[in-house]
Amino acid sequence: MFEKVLVANRGEIAVRVMRACEELGIETVAVYSDADKHSGHVRYADEAYNVGPARAADSYLDHEAIVDAAVQSGADAVHPGYGFLAENAEFASTVEATEGVTWVGPSSDSMAQLGEKTSARKTMRDADVPIVPGTTDPAESAEEVREFGDEHGYPVAIKAEGGGGGRGMKIVRDPGEADEQFESAQREGEAYFDNANVYLERYLENPRHVEVQIVADEHGNVRHLGERDCSLQRRHQKVIEEGPSPALTDELREQIGEAARRGADAAGYTNAGTFEFLVEEDPEREAGELLGPETDFYFLEVNTRIQVEHTVTEELTGIDIVKWQLRVAAGEELTFAQDDVELDGHAVEYRINAENAADDFAPATGGRLETYDPPGGIGVRVDDALRQGDDLVTDYDSMVAKLVVWGSDREECLTRSERALAEYDVAGIPTIVPFHRLMLTDEEFTAGTHTTKYLDDHLDPERVEEAQQRWGTETAASEADEDVVERDFTVEVNGKRFEVNLEERGAAQLAAGGGSGGESGGQRPESAGDSGGSETVVEGSGETVESEMQGTILSVDVAEGDEVEPGDVLVVLEAMKMENDVVASHGGTVTQVAVSEGDSVDMGDVLVVVD
Template sequence: MFDSVLVANRGEIAVRIIQACRELGVDAVAVYSDTDESAKHVRLADEAYHIGPSVARESYLNQEAIIDAAREAGVDAIHPGYGFLAENTGFAANVEDSDFKWIGPPSDVMDDFGEKTKSRKIMRRADVPIVPGTTDPIESVAEVREFAEEHGYPVAIKADGGGGGRGLKVVQSEDEIESQFENAKREGEAYFDNDTVYVERFLENPRHIEVQILADEHGNVRHLGERDCSTQRRQQKLIEETPSPALDEATRGEVWDAARRGASEAGYVNAGTVEFLYEDGDFFFLEVNARIQVEHAITEVVTGIDIVKWQIRIAAGEHLSFPQSAVEPRGSAIEFRINAEEPSKEFAPMPGEVTTYRPPRGIGTRVDDGIDQGDRIAPFYDSMFAKFIAAGEDREEAISRGLRALEETTIEGVPTTIPFHQQVLTDERFLNAEHTTKFVDEELTIE
């Protein structure tokens, strides 16, 4: 096991990793920007190193400063968390080439999954269903037109390095092909430094299903069940739950097996998530998130498996100590992302000081956060500062506990997404599990 780990992140995920290190008897080293000098993750760490100004590109995205801090601290490994540099293949490779261990998947595997056409080829080799489309980049408008003539409209033109909705353009008719083709290439270049694109059939009302994976360096791959992340706005997740209320048991088993096959085929190591779209009884591979996910907590709640500690153990060379048959998710869990945003104003970020912070407590409630009362939500980073998780014997109990937990919470100083979550939990479409990824954007009127 490592003696010390540098956490190359901030906020609630940095706190979560520091707590896991402490339970493993590993020293945790934090890094911080000007704004975060007295942040919660800094207060909890064994040591902390300043890495630059408040702007992320000069601090949490500053690879040289982070590696210099790791050298100064004399750590054994670097954990990137999620966001910032977590899926930056170049940073992973730099860490691999240094004296430190990278707590994440190998950089070459990250590279494979960073390009969607490569990842689709991997999944096809593993006999994992992929959305009908090209597995090589397309070069011309004519190729899009030919695909649409065969498969019908709408079709999606996607940036090869895309994700989170960026570089995704939907073509509803032939006269949109040329403009959307150019738009997708332009966004791919701007956001991912890669203007190559591919085309696939567009699923109009899918659910978003993802499977948590753990894989060690010795060829062992385990799935930890699935999560349903269909409650999202503009392809950004807001509420996640497990198990998915949309899947029957036969399909659930097929999705689990497909995720394991895909991870094995790719030579995946460490924690990751294989994401799928599900519509009309069929599921299709979407992408792999080669890192820990924000929503990992609900999987931990129903399986009893500490994913973050296993990330560290795997990077230290340990074997997964449990067989697949020992993974038996129990009950149901729902996660609410608590953001400093005003839902009634297009979810506009509203940074500021959290003057009162009384999170929920009680049976079936878990809170992962990156602040304490009196801390400030900085305008320089993501507005999420906490996650509330509610668990129960079944979905109905998890929802009722979620409502109770949200009602008991008091947060003053900044607006939050709590009213939105309360609205969703009382909406008949959500309660009846009839919602899809279009629910928030096209069906729900935010109060």
Template sequence: MFDKVLVANRGEIAVRVMAACEELGVDTVAVYSDADEEGGHVRYADEAYNIGPARAAESYLDHEAVIEAAEEADADAIHPGYGFLAENAEFAGKVEDVEGVTWIGPSAESMELLGEKTKARTVMDEAGVPIVPGTTDPVETAEAVDEFGEEHGYPVAIKAEGGGGGRGMKVVRSDDDVEAELESAKREGEAYFDNDSVYLERYLETPRHVEVQILADEHGNVRHLGERDCSLQRRHQKVIEEGPSPALTDELREEISEAARRGIGETGYTNAGTVEFLVEDDPERGPDELLGTDADFYFLEVNTRIQVEHTVSEELTGIDIVKWQIRVAAGEELDFSQDDVELDGHAIEYRINAESAGEDFEPTTGTVTRYDPPGRIGVRLDDAIRQGDDIGSDYDSLIGKLIVHAGDREECLARSDRALAEFDLAGVQTTIPFHRLMLDDDTFVDGLHTTKYLDGIDRERLAEGTERFGGDDEEASPDSERTLTVTVGGKQFDVRLEGEPVAGGRAASERVTANPSTDGSAGATAGTTESADTGADTTDPVDVDDGDGVVAAEMDGTLIGVRVDVGDAVEAGDTVCSLESMKMENEVTATRTGVVAERFVEKGDSVTAGDPLFRLDTE
């Protein structure tokens, strides 16, 4: 076993890996950027090393800086978590070449083979795993996309080779959109994964996203840990994951799981991984009708790393996947057979993102003014934040994960409702109210949602619903009023309070116990929270109301594309630049017609909300 592991990541996944190391008696090393000096993973680790500025490309994505930190700390292994360098075959290869340092993950060769989507499709096809019609070679030109669309029909998905979580994926619905979407997909692939290569797939209209957790060791053992259903997504990014899938029969579940196990077994893959599939749903089926072996399913991709939602499989099987990652990398053999793997009950993971669901899931920022997460039976929380932490825009919006486990799905949903209602997080808008809305949503509760469901949900209903469950849609004014029930000497009184409500916490049912004051009146105190300075209250794309001709940034972020220059004519609705915030690309558009008189930014510049980007002459 290793003596010391460096975790090349941040946030909750870094802490998750460090906790596994601690239980194995292994010391931990954190790396951090300037923005994360006070981060939760730094607090948790045994030692920590600064590796650069806030910009990920100059810190968490800097190969040499991470390896130098490992050597300086005398670490004998590196665990990448997920995201950042977790699926970077070049980095894995560099670590493998460092004497005395072990890469905790699949080999660089396996990552290159399966991490790049076109190669993975070829391998799976040869192993007899169904694949979605698409290209096996990278696509370079808009003409090639046009030809594919003519042959297979629109819509067409353009997907980055190194992409994941919906990043680097663009959907083309007609030949008019090909050039812009191809450019955007390549740009995102280069910005997020250092790889602008893209490929094409036929875009399925009513799919479910079902994935299978795999563990494999260096002794030829390959095990699957059942499937997870990740169909509830916004902008192709998962929001809620659960297992087992509420839509599959046991026969189809086993067929998909064995296909994943077979495909991985053909490649000599080791360590943890996830094989993702799309399953064609029947839009006419009812909640009591499940998809059987006559349903079509297709290989989507292999994630050559730990997944955000690995927690669901851990709760169902009782197997610590992260510990087994470390043990396998140390040369140990899996000590359980496939027949030993049993799924117990039902588990659901809720991603707690710093986003406003009422504003089309826009990333939000702020300072955590109160943090009191739920607990008790069947409730797990993976996080790295505490009260007083700042939630910025430099990295992904995920700040924690609530995982609920119960005997069956009905009980799991009821337990989830209780846990989410108890989750008291203030100072920054989060997806907690959205999750509570989903537990009041018939389509989700009945398990009939597909990956397209949230795209079609009524925006007004979403905004009203999330406001009802915690005021996520907008900040309350300082002089807004609430009525609470207080108990004084065994009697209940209604007390009117001024101040904003707590986002995500209990509202209508909140109670305060007070002691009688000396003058006989009821004295009650209730804390109020400071308004979250979101710095991100726009939709995607971002429409800018340039009343004085200035096009300003309406969120913190980095310019990843500049479309116009001084002297260019701009029509209302034209995209003037692309702004990346919390790993999401936002197109900034002008709301009026004019000519670019001044340009204040360049590609790669970091901006904060309110910074001027361009000035238009609208005369």
């Protein structure tokens, strides 16, 4: 077994991996950006190394910085968690090539084969795993999209080869949209996954999203650990996940599970992974009815890493998936047979995101956890990294925690969920706890007849607003919070972090320095896009178009002097791992463009001026 593992991630998943390591007697190493120097995963680790500025591309996505930290710390393995570099085959290959360091995950070759969707589709087709009608080679032009639509019908999904979670996917509903959406999918794929290749699929209008957890060792043993139903989604992003699926018969469940095993075996897959499927929902199905073995299901993709919702499977099976990731990477053989895997009861995971569901799920732009008191009791698990008094870091994703609830059956699980969510006390930041509590009163969700389109197409926004008013919390920071003196001081020597704990009672607030040198007590790093407090000077006349969120500029689509119409795209902003078009609210002439491609911006920053 390994002696020291570097966790190439942050937040709750980093802490989750570190806890597994601790139980196996393994020391842990954290990496962190300037924005994360006080984050929970840094506190939890045995050692921590600064790997760069707040911008993810300069820190958590910096291959060289991560590997250098592993070598400096003497780590003999790297666990990527999920997100960031977890599905980056090039990074996995770099780790594999580093002497004395083991990659905790499938091989880089397997990641490349299954991570690129066209290659994965070919592999699944050859393994007799059903695939959605589509292309198995990258599409080269928008004309191919139109030809595909003429043959298979609209809508058509354009998907980035390296994409996932809706990122890099665009929907074409008629031939006139093909050019714009094709270019957008390529651009998003290049920006997020360093791969502009896209492929085409028939877009299923009302599917269920069902995924199968796989664990495989290097000795030829492949096991599936049952399925999870992730159909409650918003804009292709999962919100609530549960297992087993409330919609499947045992016969259909077994068919899907065995298809996943066949696919993993054919791909020579090792370590943990998830095989995702779309299941055709019967629009006439009523509560209590189940989808039988005659139901069509199609392979969607493989996530060559641990999933956010792996906790659901752990609660159902009693199998610690992260520990098995480490054991398999160390060369150990699985000690349980497929027949030993049994699903006990029902489990649901609620993503506790720092978002306001009533404001179109807008992510929080800052704040402090003035109160943070998670629930407990039988059948309740909370995976988190933040603690009361922590500042919310908004440079990355919006997840604060994951609440996982188990019950002997789905009815008990949902009832227990009501109790746990009511106990979850958070103040200082918005969360989507009110939304989750609403879902537990929603007939479609409680009946298990919802599809991936339910939230986007059918949920009444007024119900969400009412839930926010009923169960939401105040988010304004108090004046007293602004005067709190920092008590945790950080010193870095050769990039390695050391903490000095010092209590300053009744002392004046330490001033934040404006230099760019090493960190010192009381100093706080500049946020992404902050240039030492300078503001954009508006030179052009007219109405300013400002950023509604923190993010990175992917492209600037206008220049000074251009004439624009209402609805024209001015810039494309990446925020919360999604591509957002910033459009003109009225027509006019562009008098100033205040940003460039690659710039980081904060909420309220001026992007464009239109007169």
